[in-house]
Amino acid sequence: MKKNIILLFAIILVVSCGTKHNQEQEEKSQAETTPAIITAGGTITEIVHALGHGDAIVATDRTSTYPAKMQELPSIGYRNQIQAEGILSLKPDWILVEENYLNNDVLTQLKNSGKKVFVLEKPQSEETAVALITKIGEIFEEKEKADVLIEQLNKDLEALSVFKEQNKEQPKVAFIMSRGPEMVFLAGKDTFAEAMIALSGAQPVAVEFEGLKPLTPEALPALNPDYILLFESGFQASGGKEGLRSIQGITATTAWKKDQLIAMDGHYLSSFGPRMGQAAIDLFQKTHP
The missing domain is CATH 3.40.50.1980 (Nitrogenase molybdenum iron protein domain)
Structure with a gap:
């Protein structure tokens, strides 16, 4: 009986170590495959972070003030101050930029650099906000997380409708x-x-x-x-x-x-x-x- 208990503990220990090793390998693999990202536009930065990829952002712009820790990253500047050379020197894999935020020459240089460049519409309504969350969710293959954000947004807007109906x-x-x-x-x-x-x-x-x-x-x-x-x-x-x-x-x-x-x-x-x-x-x- 005693031998059986010892054997059982040994098996559990081996399985546990193997599971931990597999998890560590999976996390290491994800870290190695996660692209280095630069964002230009505070709304984009907020959504990327909300989808769980904030740690992949290596630099961002001055409008990216939320969450606050984004401002601790290297800054690429603000609108007309931003140069393609400065962005590319930080060696990003992906660049997510708000439409009409960079001047056309800078955007063309980035697109010609071989990096993945995503130009995204700046939302100014419920529909465009949902569209942007959905699009960034697709980019990161995070549909479920994007759906959760949209669901919460819809709940907030429903609550707002009740307030407006009451007053x-x-x-x-x-x-x-x-x-x-x-x-x-x-x-x-x-x-x-x-x-x-x-x-x-x-x-x-x-x-x-x-x-x-x-x-x-x-x-x-x-x-x-x-x-x-x-x-x-x-x-x-x-x-x-x-x-x-x-x-x-x-x-x-x-x-x-x-x-x-x-x-x-x-x-x-x-x-x-x-x-x-x-x-x-x-x-x-x-x-x-």
Whole structure:
């Protein structure tokens, strides 16, 4: 009996060691076959990480602020600063880049380098967010994980719909981008700001221009928004509310008089990635107290 017990333990030990060895070999094999990745575009970076491949990213751009540890990686720069030579010197296997983020010459150089280059659309709606998650899931052969992200996004948007049904008020919201007293821009049509404000159940201020336009002294008093929305970084760089006082016309608005200035993380607000629904809920709650 004693011999049988000893034999049984010996068999378990051998099997256990063999299983551990196989797992280690499998992990080593996966590490060796995982491509080195460079991302250009914060939404792409967030999705790649959410799919479980963040450790394969060897460098990224300045907009990739989530998760925070991505900013510890070597930076390839920002938009027009980015050069093909800098990217290629980091020896990536794959390059995932947001459409229209790099200039055409740089993109052509990357495509001619022999590296795998994926050019992906920047989402600005529920449909394009789902499409991007699906596409990146296909690239990494992670359909199940992509489906989980999409399912959670849909749940968030369903919750948002309930909130909007319960409170149908549509306060006017203006998004301004402040880079100092002399560099303040107002968001117009076809911008992430217009899309996010509308998604959140508020009303973007009515303007006729597209994109971002320098703010004129008479614009804010004429539009008179109930809320003014900014990136957190711009709010802080301007010196908070008192620093924003120097923006001409801002003190005449309802938003200023009622202390209804909203500062949100830039990537969270504008990325339209997996957390898009959460960001819209947060904005709804800030504009529908």
